[in-house]
Amino acid sequence: MSTASLADKRANSLRGASLPKWSPWAIAAGSLVVAVGVGLAAGLDSKVQWGLIAAILFILGTFGIAARVEGRRQAKDRVATSLVWVAFLLAVIPLVSLIWVTVARGVKVLDVYFLTHSMGVVADSEPGGGIYAAIIGSLEQVGLATVIGAPVGILTAIYLVEYGRGRLAKAVTFFVDVMTGIPSIVAGLFILSLMLIFSMQPFGFAGSLALAILMMPVVVRSTEEMLKLVPNELREASLALGVPKWRTILKVVLPTSIGGITTGVMLAVARIAGETAPVLLLVFGNPFINNNPFEGAQASLPLYIYQQYSQSAGANAAYDRAWAASLTLIAFVMILNMVARGIARWKAPKTGR
Amino acid sequence: MDISTQTTDALPPSPEPTLTEQARSARGASRPGDRVFLGLSRGSGILLLVIMAAIAVFLTYRASLAISKDHGNFLTTFEWNTNLTPPVFGIAVLAFGTVVSSVVAMAIAVPVSVAIALFITHYAPRRLAGPVAYVIDLLAAVPSIVYGLWGALILVPHMTGLYGWLDKYLGWTGVFDWQGGAPRSMLTVGLLLAIMILPIITNVSREVFRQVPQMHEEAALALGATRWEVIRMAVLPFGRSGVISASMLGLGRALGETMAVATVLSPTFDIQASLLDPGGGTFAQNIASKFSEATQDGRDALIASGLVLFVITLLVNGAARAIIARRKEYSGANA
Numbered sequence: 001m002s003t004a005s006l007a008d009k010r011a012n013s014l015r016g017a018s019l020p021k022w023s024p025w026a027i028a029a030g031s032l033v034v035a036v037g038v039g040l041a042a043g044l045d046s047k048v049q050w051g052l053i054a055a056i057l058f059i060l061g062t063f064g065i066a067a068r069v070e071g072r073r074q075a076k077d078r079v080a081t082s083l084v085w086v087a088f089l090l091a092v093i094p095l096v097s098l099i100w101v102t103v104a105r106g107v108k109v110l111d112v113y114f115l116t117h118s119m120g121v122v123a124d125s126e127p128g129g130g131i132y133a134a135i136i137g138s139l140e141q142v143g144l145a146t147v148i149g150a151p152v153g154i155l156t157a158i159y160l161v162e163y164g165r166g167r168l169a170k171a172v173t174f175f176v177d178v179m180t181g182i183p184s185i186v187a188g189l190f191i192l193s194l195m196l197i198f199s200m201q202p203f204g205f206a207g208s209l210a211l212a213i214l215m216m217p218v219v220v221r222s223t224e225e226m227l228k229l230v231p232n233e234l235r236e237a238s239l240a241l242g243v244p245k246w247r248t249i250l251k252v253v254l255p256t257s258i259g260g261i262t263t264g265v266m267l268a269v270a271r272i273a274g275e276t277a278p279v280l281l282l283v284f285g286n287p288f289i290n291n292n293p294f295e296g297a298q299a300s301l302p303l304y305i306y307q308q309y310s311q312s313a314g315a316n317a318a319y320d321r322a323w324a325a326s327l328t329l330i331a332f333v334m335i336l337n338m339v340a341r342g343i344a345r346w347k348a349p350k351t352g353r
Numbered sequence: 354m355d356i357s358t359q360t361t362d363a364l365p366p367s368p369e370p371t372l373t374e375q376a377r378s379a380r381g382a383s384r385p386g387d388r389v390f391l392g393l394s395r396g397s398g399i400l401l402l403v404i405m406a407a408i409a410v411f412l413t414y415r416a417s418l419a420i421s422k423d424h425g426n427f428l429t430t431f432e433w434n435t436n437l438t439p440p441v442f443g444i445a446v447l448a449f450g451t452v453v454s455s456v457v458a459m460a461i462a463v464p465v466s467v468a469i470a471l472f473i474t475h476y477a478p479r480r481l482a483g484p485v486a487y488v489i490d491l492l493a494a495v496p497s498i499v500y501g502l503w504g505a506l507i508l509v510p511h512m513t514g515l516y517g518w519l520d521k522y523l524g525w526t527g528v529f530d531w532q533g534g535a536p537r538s539m540l541t542v543g544l545l546l547a548i549m550i551l552p553i554i555t556n557v558s559r560e561v562f563r564q565v566p567q568m569h570e571e572a573a574l575a576l577g578a579t580r581w582e583v584i585r586m587a588v589l590p591f592g593r594s595g596v597i598s599a600s601m602l603g604l605g606r607a608l609g610e611t612m613a614v615a616t617v618l619s620p621t622f623d624i625q626a627s628l629l630d631p632g633g634g635t636f637a638q639n640i641a642s643k644f645s646e647a648t649q650d651g652r653d654a655l656i657a658s659g660l661v662l663f664v665i666t667l668l669v670n671g672a673a674r675a676i677i678a679r680r681k682e683y684s685g686a687n688a
Binding site for chain 1 (some may be wrong): 363384386387389390391393394395396397398399400402404405407408411412414415464465468469471472476477479485488489490491492494495496497498499500501502503505506507514515518551555579580581582584602605606608609610611612615616637640641644649652653655656659660662663666667669670671673674
């Protein structure tokens, strides 16, 4: 960029004419003004349409002007650049909208009362009630799923990295990859088919089992990556001192990579905490507090959101509760994410790169 | 679980190893602790395989119960009436809806994600690239039910204008014909799914674009290529297989997405030629919406449709992984 501007000043005959650096901004501003004008004139009330018209005008304008001044190749380059920028802006819109709406509508009813009370006999269309039962249910289900899923995942990763040779390891690697892609509802249906065979009623732990299935491959993947980062010299040094392999793994390999493994597990927890489909099939939802995950239907935060939305027939009080529960869920997931990333940065093994 | 009991049984009192024992272990026979640990970790690996097998076996078993009672054709019937005696149901509508919504999602998400991946690796000012990648990661962390709520309450009302516009100017194609119902149809679902699978496609593509050999790009620049020509001649050909497998991973997610579709779509059990008219359904959405009122037979029927979904996602994900694995072998870029 700096060489280009230098060349501009020198009026170099070897370079073709080029547009000044401010030209993209100028074209963008121009097309925005025209788009708003067209939108107002044609009576289009949707801001989305204005945006679309502006984007199209911007790209066409860039191509036209650049093609006249700089030539076709440069014009194509400029169009590609602007398309990439437009794509980026397009992707930011939904995220900003989602976060903004969730926060703005969520804070309406989110208070201590909301967090410490349950729905009980509050009708869907009435205000009041809260998510205490849902929080309890979510914590218990996700906690139990983690207790099952995390050790299995970590041990599998240890097997793949430290022991895995031959056909079994290859099969495990392949199926872990495939398992990552299992739709959550299929995991729920699997547990459901078991429950149908033993004719059981919905209960919290069944949901935990499905969540554990969804969690395992994620934990395996991330732990595997972390274990691979542990330098081989450390293992060799320990083995050369006569330390058995299992103690080497427990005392050298795992402590070295514990930060990354924790991060992976927390990200997996964040992922399953938001799963709704298996919980819908297996835990069923319950407006009352049920502290026992092994018996009777329980509530769950994502399921609560779905039920407030789908069973309320458009009652605003229910939508408000759904947004407030969404805000709680997003806050929980985001905090987990950020803490996990923080741990990853803090404990990252030095790879020498 | 039987693994844990096995450990406590097998844990030895750990005697002081004698010289001969040490010599033997040096020759390759492992110590008891090693054997236990190996058994534990290998057992976990095997447990994963067993779970996968069990999913296939039990779903097939319940599905076979349902299909044997089905008085329609499971593959071609345009109906889902599991409360009739005998039940009549078929997956034709669901298969169509699943494919259509995923195709719409892919058509929107793949170009945008590739562009964002290029933005992060090649276009963005360095100070912006990191935060953008972080924001995309955050998009991936938002639970699907929140996307569903946002889609149903915010995106749907905003789609009316676009629907009207599409109907006015492209309605003659039939694909964009709109009768004027609520915009809770396949196009909105596809758009929402596109937003949801954007992060995964972007992240994988980004990793691939990062691995493009610097030499290739510099060679192209030295020949006087513009930035776009560098991308077209050096970056995209190198990353093509990576982008394909990333798209298929995204497709796998779009196929199986439940809650976002269940909240946004207003399902009817028929096939619509138009993307804008409410209608159709997807496998996952149908399971979630029909589950609460389903009887025992109805649940088995839903499990049967889930089995079809399972097989489809298995094939799509397997193909994606196979492409990634093949690429790893010859590119050497992952070293």
